[in-house]
Amino acid sequence: MNIVVCVKQVPEVTDAELEINREGTEILKEDLEFDINEWDNYAVEEAVLIKEAHGGKVTVVTLGDEDCEDVLRTALAMGADEAIRIDEQGFEFSDAAGIAQGLYHAVRDVPFDLLLTGAQGSDDGWAQVGLTLAELLGISYASLVVGVEIGEGTITVHRELESNTQEKVEMPLPAALTIQTGINNPRYVSIMGIQKVRRIEIKETGSKELGLSEAEIGSQGSSVASQKLSLPPVGEGAEILTGSLDEICEKTAQIIRDKGGVM
């Protein structure tokens, strides 16, 4: 069972105060920490689990700048065997379809039975790249996967639907899956673990090597003409309680009592 996993490096934003440049075209990223996209972490873990149970090889692919080697190293430390980085040059301002084109040209020559991506990126949240790839490759697919059973030449997966329901679908291999969080418990990667995979060579490629023209990717290939970023109005709704911690807690206790929160 050979598996390709697409992984992406994203800024960690839950605890960060985000800022935008004056033109509203970019998020200022200097002070942000970067990590593997949460969904992709589960996808790598799932690939490694399948490899451990059924044998085969796991190849991880990312499209990004040199710093994105970090996510590849993380994935290698988790148990992936090979890594490919598609350089970002030419792909700046690509939409999800453009990113998918880059990944498609890189993975179509890698023999695989399964292609895994995250269900979505925590940054732009397109939830689009994985299934665009499946369609470009002409293979069957399933999204939002929370369970995988490997058969003989087939795969059965559990898809997560709304209201805590699931559906089970079966399809022939090769297939593409987009992985939902919670499918497994991703293993912890230590600095030692990353040290150990330092020598594994990362294959480098780029839009030119992959034979992509400017018209297919980047801003030319994108269906978006312009994008304007802004910070949504915050604090508009909630009355923010102020004062010392003790004062804040006293106010809060009073509100709870007033609102009938204490029997």
Next chain:
Amino acid sequence: MDEILVLAEHRQGELRDITFEMLFAANTLGKENGLATAGLLLGHETSGLAGKLKGACDRVLVIEDPELAHYNADQYLMALETAVKDRKPLLTLIGHTAMGMDLAPAMAARLCLPLVTDCVELSLEEGRLGVLRQIYGGKINAQLVMKPSDHYLISLRTGAFDAEVEQGKSGDVETIPAPAWTNLRGRQFAGADILVSIGRGIGKPENIPLAQKFADAIGATLSCSRPVADEEWLPKSRQVGTSGKTVRPKVYIALGISGAYQHQAGMKNADTIIAVNKDPMAPIFAIAHYGIVEDLLQVLPVLTEHLATK
């Protein structure tokens, strides 16, 4: 007049809220820009659903086929493609739901359409589509203007628009012929842990809800023998046997199935087989673990009640 096509989403016989939210968005945009709205229903025996859509859109388009009875990306993509090629809408709206997330990206790639997912606002100015998205976990708003196109595909976030769409439109129902199911990639509904399987003994399609109710009561999936699929009472993908699927559920309940070897080949490895058949000599009893020699139409309501009250 140009059209906005809205892919109606339904599950277990009910239209889902997102359908009306999308119609709300479509009708608002349509009114401002002189566009008609069409609700697109893909399914099997959808007349009830079509009735509920009629008042909320200018036209209801229906593609009817047993293969569309339940959501399946393979068939839905083909049907959607057929509808889009037939209508050539300016805009197609799909919900950013478990179903829409599964359909929209592949659909866009297949038809080379511009797609923007998970939108919370829509606008059209001088033929240019603008959308608002919330990115970075809702910490950033992104206002996008799309490049000009004859057709856009947009998925809308659930809850972003009002589901209380104004009724009172005409909504004539038009049927689009189902496509020939060629070049499918083989994604199928998989065998569940408990299967309630019906055979010719079910008698007529009107009796299927009895079996469905029973299946629902025990959390089982409905499957069938070949004649039931041939009659198109259930989709072909639900057929068990040599020319259908091989299943290995924990419990297989055969209702009105004789047990021809072609059927047995698909289910004989189930952990427990329970058969209901009027004929004590039916071959199904040779491989079943438990047998009930009764009229299944008598057994089902009583059995369902026993299970429901437990």
